[in-house]
Amino acid sequence: MVEGYLALDPALKGGVAALGNFDGVHRGHAAVLETARALAGELGVATVAAVFKPHPRRYFRPDTHPFRLMSDGQRIRALGEAGAVRVHHIPFGPELAAMSPEAFARDVLKEGLGLDGVVTGADFRFGRDRAGDAQVLRRLGERFGFVARTAPEIAEGQEKISSTAIRAALEAGDPQRAADLLGRPWAMEGVVTRGDQRGRVLGFPTANLSLGDYQRPKFGVYAVRARVPGDGGWRDGVANLGRRPTVAGTEERLEVHLFDFTGDLYGRTLEVTFERFIRPERKFDGLEALKAQIAADAETARALLSRAAP
Secondary structure: OEEOOOOOOHHHOOOEEEEEOOOOOOHHHHHHHHHHHHHHHHHOOOEEEEEEEOOHHHHHOOOOOOOEOOOHHHHHHHHHHOOOOOEEEEEOOHHHHHOOHHHHHHHHHHHHOOOOEEEEOOOOOEOHHHOEOHHHHHHHHHHHOOEEEEOOOOEEOOEEOOHHHHHHHHHOOOHHHHHHHHOOOOEEEEEOEOOOOHHHHOOOOOEEEEOOOEOOOOOEEEEEEEEEOOEEEEEEEEEEEEOOHHHOOOOOEEEEEEOOOOOOOOOOEEEEEEEEEEEEOOOOOOHHHHHHHHHHHHHHHHHHHHHOOO
């Protein structure tokens, strides 16, 4: 990962960049990376990715609700798996927001990153007031000395694959639809923190994760799989996402119970994939009723996951 575009080491310049926000690194983004790899092969250079940080939506609307589909770390890993040998973080702030399309192409893409080529999606916009599009970028590339190409749009049925469509699927409690659009199950990642130990008392100890700036899926119970990145395989489990109304909870959190697991996860990073939606979150009359429902949810999750191959 390379921060910024000013005064870069020459060894960190050049290549063909897949350029965009790439939130989710979904199947549409994969087409951008594939087109970038093809162009890089033609030019005999490396494939890289260039992403904006923070997301422009967060810059222009700082009070907007959480919307990210993945953390920066997840995005870097996914872009690497898609073929990018390095990822450039382009800082999005007042200076970049005020740049004309011409200045962005010249100062950032050519002089800053030293790119030989740039590939974007068909709906890519850049420059002050979003004045630049793919055609403008192609003309500016010819002027400043880099090749610009546009990746084909990818659709699922009648719907164009987009981060917006994935967010809508998650809000509707449809992780399977989100997975179809992404090309893999949607995953949340975070550091396991100590909770109130109530799950342990109920016989279902949980690993608790803050939701951070992630898009909020529909609150409720999910069949999940989880792993510590880089440390072993996936484990099946059941998770509650929400505020825990039965115990008067107020903080939004993800509580993950892993089946047949007795290890200590506190302080470790856990990645959790959302496989199936089981039921909405609701308030129970007491802890015994809650315990009985958790047991039933766990059995449902086991059955669902046994039919869903990892």
